[in-house]
Amino acid sequence: MTNRNVWRLAKRPVGDIADGDLVYGNEAVPALKDGQFSLRVTYLSLDPTNRIWMSDQEQYMPPVEVGAAMRGGVCGRVVESRKEGVNPGDLYAGLGEWADLIVTDGTGLSRLPEIPGVPLAASFGTLGLVGPTAYFGLLDIGQPKPGETLVVSAAAGGVGQIVGQIGRIKGCKVIGIAGGKAKCDYVVNELGFDACIDYKSQDVRAELDRLAPEGIDINFEQVGGDIMVAVLERMKLFGRIPLCGMISSYNATEASEPPGFWTMMLMRRLTVRGFIVTDFAPRFAESGAAMLGWMMEGRLKTRQDIRPGLENAATAVKDLYTGGNFGKLLVEVTPP
Ligand SMILES: NC(=O)c1ccc[n+]([C@@H]2O[C@H](COP(=O)([O-])OP(=O)(O)OC[C@H]3O[C@@H](n4cnc5c(N)ncnc54)[C@H](OP(=O)(O)O)[C@@H]3O)[C@@H](O)[C@H]2O)c1
Known part of the structure; x- marks a missing residue:
């Protein structure tokens, strides 16, 4: 049996995110079912919308349920797969959880291209969302x-x-x-x-x-x-x-x-x-190709603000609402 570290939403914040709204724990990961694969998370993207997902205000996708693993943008590599066409080592990015290991059927995730000479943090922090x-x-x-x-x-x-x-x-x-x-x-x-x-x-x-x-x-x-x-x-x-x-x-x-x-x-x-x-998901290949081209030509540069350690995610996310981040805010969950 494998274990994982994960942040769960314990209660909906009132005002600023407070200590105890999210709780960090270690738990067993169930065995994979047919059609599923597991992803070792490299980077977790912290986004302003995380605060919206923690609330039950009107929004554009279901709020995170109290008690559920916190939703977040992730990139990482496949560890084990029972899904056809998905192989150990493949790099995926998209919607996942604030966790170091995710079990998924691939919904909300897609392959992230490996760009020679471009660090993973920069490609995820630019071509991600x-x-x-x-x-x-x-x-x-x-x-x-x-x-x-x-x-x-x-x-x-x-x-x-x-x-x-x-x-x-x-x-x-x-x-x-x-x-x-x-x-x-x-x-x-x-x-x-x-x-x-x-x-x-x-x-x-x-x-x-x-x-x-x-x-x-x-x-x-x-x-x-x-x-x-x-x-x-x-x-x-x-x-x-x-x-x-x-x-x-x-x-x-x-x-x-x-x-x-x-x-x-x-x-x-x-x-x-x-x-x-x-809304534009069916056209992400178009934006990816254009931005990749500009990155390779040196016309598009991006800065990432990378914080080490999944255990620090709940503290780091608060910086988005005070300007404490400088560039795309990421948590390095596992070394790339
Ligand atoms: N519609 C979508 O699909 C979509 C997708 C991604 C992001 N977004 C939105 O785009 C915006 C930027 O997101 P991001 O991911 O790129 O975050 P970000 O800009 O990297 O971080 C948020 C920044 O907002 C500024 N800020 C925070 N509170 C502020 C305030 N009260 N007044 C003025 N500025 C404030 C801070 O910068 P300063 O230090 O400059 O104040 C902070 O660094 C957010 O509103 C986010 O919700 C929308």
Whole structure:
């Protein structure tokens, strides 16, 4: 009998995630049934949506049940297989659990390509879920055209860093918004954004007016709250808003909806579309091929923030809601 370490949801958080909301334990793994395989997890992806899954608010997939293993993005290698076409050593990525060993029938998982010269953390941290989020959100919904002005919030994070670089590849003027000088310096100096506003020390409205006096064509929205309002006020006619996330409200204890700006949307003929990356799952091969190409050409770089040890996952995830992460947040569960 094999054992595994796993985090389970003990109770639904109220406000910020608290000690005891998730519990860490060691348990026996049942023998594989026909059609199943086991995966030794290499990296666990920690994502803002983890907090949504812990709650029972309206959401886009069933909440994690109290007592169940915590759901999470994972990549890892097959240990044992009773499923045709799946072999020990194969590399898979997708939806799994906060555990070092997962037994699965493969639902929600797909093969992750092994890219020569690209570390596994970078390929998972780019081609996993954040890359397709950036790619389809910006290209399908944002519809960028050369010379347009794109604003992206949470600019130095997993999704934001990719959005800005694709925006540059498509010929846009890219303005990031991020918390702190180090993050702003990174997206401008390392990733080639045109500018970045440090919302913690600068006046966002004044900086937007200075950097985009002509107004904003695309707002890739990730945080909500007052930053979103400041950007919305400056949208141009026929502007587009891929509504990707609203992290500033994920720990709120009461549901709140920001003002709708309906008259402004009408007068400026704005397009706003909420989306979830899995909506685009049938097209992930397209985003993977494009981003892989840009990575190989050195036009798409990403930064991962890797924390060692599955036992630290419940502490690390809290950093997403305070800006304590710098780049795509991953936990190294087993050395690659
Ligand atoms: N729609 C989808 O399918 C989809 C998929 C993936 C992610 N998302 C969304 O995209 C957003 C970014 O996700 P990610 O995985 O790339 O995470 P991330 O950007 O790597 O990490 C979250 C970042 O959000 C910023 N933040 C947190 N609280 C904030 C607040 N109150 N005000 C302003 N900024 C705040 C922090 O950056 P600073 O230090 O810069 O403040 C933090 O580092 C989230 O809203 C997430 O839910 C949506």
